[in-house]
């Protein structure tokens with residue numbers, strides 16, 4: 044049948060519809076459609092199967108490989124790929140795993156090595172730090188601009204920098220003003236490369252301290268460029284003081300020697316030149332004076348020798364002994380002189396005295412000086428008394444469990460106190476403070492009595508060696524009492540040595 048096609052009243056054509064009456068043609072067409080659909084479906088199934096196979100055998104291992112490589116890159120050397128693959132891909136995965144285990148072994152070895160090196164570095168660092176921190180000298184490190192990088196505790200103490208911020212500060216801003224000129228200039232020269240090292244001495248502060256300051260440039264060995272400056276500070280104050288004391292002592296000794304030598308020479312010369320012109324009386328007077336001056340010279344030389352022996356660091360033996368024999372010998376030595384002068388010499392000693400730890404010769408020297416002085420400065424009709432007693436007489440046993448300091452303990456240590464008192468001229472407070480110094484003699488007694496002014500310096504020196512300090516009370520016109528203390532037999536040697544060190548450091 045035909046269907047006409049019209050639009051807007053216009054005839055466009057016709058559509059012809061009909062059935063093919065040929066059955067063969069109809070069957071062929073149906074078969075063709077079925078085959079086409081089957082082929083289409085089969086192709087899609089094959090494509091999907093291919094994709095799945097591909098995903099299982101290629102994409103998955105490559106992804107795993109990529110993941111593994113990322114982990115290795117991130118330092119996770121324990122990563123392994125566990126895929127049962129064969130062929131070239133399998134070889135690639137095996138290679139990857141082998142590489143990962145090699146890296147892991149290498150890393151473990153490296154870590155061990157680094158740990159050991161680190162430990163060594165830390166030990167060396169700690170050693171250096173403790174060395175710098177405990178050095179008796181001051182040490183500082185400055186950067187190439189002269190700013191502080193490091194300053195050890197000694198340098199901080201020397202300049203009283205304990206509470207200041209130091210790191211990063213220019214050294215010249217921190218130094219005391221009196222050092223600025225010298226140190227600033229030297230530092231500038233080292234920083235500018237004009238000098239590789241500078242060694243200067245300067246003084247500052249009050250009381251004056253003398254420092255030796257050594258500045259050394261620190262350079263990079265390869266480029267020779269300045270990296271910083273090390274500064275070492277040596278406190279020379281003690282040496283300077285000792286040197287001054289030594290020079291003072293030598294000039295004093297020379298001066299003291301000159302006077303008797305001059306006197307001897309004058310009298311001997313007069314006797315020699317004018318022997319016939321002077322009377323017998325004058326001759327014997329001149330000879331007596333020369334003789335007395337020779338005695339004075341001998342005393343002086345002996346005292347100087349005693350003092351230098353005591354200060355030479357010679358070790359003296361202190362051993363257990365009775366005090367009484369030393370007292371008796373001293374009394375024997377002076378009894379005659381005392382009775383000649385009309386001075387009474389008494390000895391008041393407790394009947395049972397404990398034994399002491401002492402050196403007999405040194406003890407005798409101390410007693411000899413003190414009793415000699417007492418007799419020298421006590422007028423006729425006076426009294427000299429030697430006493431010895433236990434001090435403190437009752438000694439509480441120190442409780443070691445409490446936090447008692449050594450000072451507390453030693454101050455309670457029983458000792459034997461020896462006193463020499465006289466009813467002599469006495470002395471004022473200024474003299475009392477000075478008489479233990481070398482060559483010091485109180486003004487009012489110098490011209491009338493013989494002496495070297497070294498006796499009490501010797502006494503003090505001897506007592507220092509025993510960890511004790513001689514003391515006195517005196518009143519002009521009334522009298523003087525000197526006393527000192529001796530450790531008892533069996534006193535702790537270490538404690539005594541410590542005391543002696545402390546006493547010597549304090550004086």
Ligand SMILES: Nc1ncnc2c1ncn2[C@@H]1O[C@H](COP(=O)(O)OP(=O)(O)O)[C@@H](O)[C@H]1O
Nearest residue numbers: 416417420469478484485494495496497498499
């Ligand atoms: N017992 C004393 N009484 C008064 N003054 C004393 C006494 N002992 C010492 N002095 C004073 O101390 C000074 C120093 O004594 P010392 O060192 O023994 O020297 P020296 O006896 O040679 O003068 C004496 O010169 C004296 O002025």
Ligand SMILES: [Mg+2]
Nearest residue numbers: 416494498499
């Ligand atoms: Mg004397």
